Amino acid sequence: MKTSLIALILFFQTSSWGFTLNNTAGAAFTEDEVKLYFADNCVNSGIDTSEWLYLISQTALRFWNTAPTSRLTLSEAGTRSVSTAFYTDSLCTNSSSDCDINPDLVVSDNILISCNEEATINFPDDRILAKALPNNTNGKTINGAIVLINDTATNRFQSMSIDEKISVVAHEIGHALGLGHSRFREALMYAESLESRTKLGWDDIEGLSFLYPKEQPFGGFCSTIRPDYIDTDVHHNHDHSAHDHSDENKAPYVLMIMLGAVVFFTYRKLLPRL
Numbered sequence: 001m002k003t004s005l006i007a008l009i010l011f012f013q014t015s016s017w018g019f020t021l022n023n024t025a026g027a028a029f030t031e032d033e034v035k036l037y038f039a040d041n042c043v044n045s046g047i048d049t050s051e052w053l054y055l056i057s058q059t060a061l062r063f064w065n066t067a068p069t070s071r072l073t074l075s076e077a078g079t080r081s082v083s084t085a086f087y088t089d090s091l092c093t094n095s096s097s098d099c100d101i102n103p104d105l106v107v108s109d110n111i112l113i114s115c116n117e118e119a120t121i122n123f124p125d126d127r128i129l130a131k132a133l134p135n136n137t138n139g140k141t142i143n144g145a146i147v148l149i150n151d152t153a154t155n156r157f158q159s160m161s162i163d164e165k166i167s168v169v170a171h172e173i174g175h176a177l178g179l180g181h182s183r184f185r186e187a188l189m190y191a192e193s194l195e196s197r198t199k200l201g202w203d204d205i206e207g208l209s210f211l212y213p214k215e216q217p218f219g220g221f222c223s224t225i226r227p228d229y230i231d232t233d234v235h236h237n238h239d240h241s242a243h244d245h246s247d248e249n250k251a252p253y254v255l256m257i258m259l260g261a262v263v264f265f266t267y268r269k270l271l272p273r274l
């Protein structure tokens with residue numbers, strides 16, 4: 001009876017969260033404050049510089065700064081002058097975890113949000129709204145990250161509402177912070193953009209608190225859970241309308257089936273026999 005009770009508890013615990021990480025090492029920024037810079041280079045985004053700065057500030061205020069168990073604070077840090085390569089180049093020559101970002105373009109200790117019109121590698125499809133490049137990491141440390149917005153002439157981002165745009169950019173910032181996709185539809189980090197989100201899902205909060213735990217006054221950390229699997233797809237091409245989930249979420253289901261079998265065989269002894 002004890003065994004089955006423990007199995008039941010484990011069953012519900014393992015199926016209760018679904019965030020993933022963007023990097024097998026669980027890399028994160030080491031600073032408590034990460035700055036969000038805007039490369040003021042958009043042509044086809046449908047909004048001007050001041051609206052962009054408002055949008056970026058809202059990704060922090062509505063989403064990533066709202067987790068009470070996380071030490072992280074994001075701050076909108078204004079525009080930043082960058083090379084035109086940020087707008088025209090793929091910036092990334094392969095899709096492996098050590099993606100070869102041009103060293104001249106590396107952004108240190110912050111996240112840069114830039115528009116980009118490169119249509120061969122980055123945005124071959126209008127449905128791809130935005131993407132987070134593989135983060136510039138060293139072991140468990142993220143040194144910098146770049147989010148690209150589809151700025152091709154026919155991109156779909158430009159026709160979205162400001163709230164939808166905030167959701168899309170906030171999702172990409174989640175990747176820049178080290179999070180992968182969540183399997184829960186209410187999460188900001190769910191792979192598909194279903195509708196504009198207004199706040200973090202509890203699963204986003206768990207993921208953020210895992211990577212950026214707030215230290216407690218008496219020692220220890222708020223978040224003690226571990227992700228049930230690692231999302232190693234670090235090169236997120238965001239086709240929000242048709243994301244392939246085929247390789248996601250396998251590990252928790254295998255564990256759930258195994259635990260379910262334990263419960264079944266334990267309880268079977270208690271069943272009346274004919």
Ligand SMILES: [Zn+2]
Pocket residue numbers: 171175181190191236238
């Ligand atoms: Zn994504």
